[in-house]
Amino acid sequence: GVVAAPVFRKVLKKILPFLRKSRTFIPKKGKALDWDVNIQKGTMPNLQGMSKKQVLFLLHKYFPGDHILEGTGYVKKQIPEAGSKIQPPYKFLLKFSFP
Numbered sequence: 075g076v077v078a079a080p081v082f083r084k085v086l087k088k089i090l091p092f093l094r095k096s097r098t099f100i101p102k103k104g105k106a107l108d109w110d111v112n113i114q115k116g117t118m119p120n121l122q123g124m125s126k127k128q129v130l131f132l133l134h135k136y137f138p139g140d141h142i143l144e145g146t147g148y149v150k151k152q153i154p155e156a157g158s159k160i161q162p163p164y165k166f167l168l169k170f171s172f173p
Contacts, residue, residue: 118166120156121149126170139164147172 111119113136121129125148133141140163151169154160 116159116161118152118154118156118158118160121152121168122156124149129168133164133166137164137166139166141166141168143168143170145170 111121111124111132113119113132119132121132124132126143126146129143129149133139137160142165144167147170149168150171151167153167
């Protein structure tokens with residue numbers, strides 16, 4: 075209540091600038107992203123090792139479709155495989171797990 079609010083505010087003021095900096099992604103088609111994925115039209119990117127948050131951003135932006143995401147953590151298996159030829163409508167199977 076009365077004591078927790080000022081303490082929470084102090085903590086939030088210290089960590090908020092770091093959160094804002096680390097969450098900025100402005101990828102462009104055909105360019106390597108911050109997490110080292112190259113987007114090329116018609117080719118399945120290598121999503122191995124990406125977090126679910128990164129994958130969701132990438133799928134929403136470049137490959138909208140009916141995807142199946144299983145598990146939590148990081149991409150361990152992807153279908154179609156990296157480098158495969160792809161075309162809309164996109165439908166990927168991505169399996170996630172922790173290392």
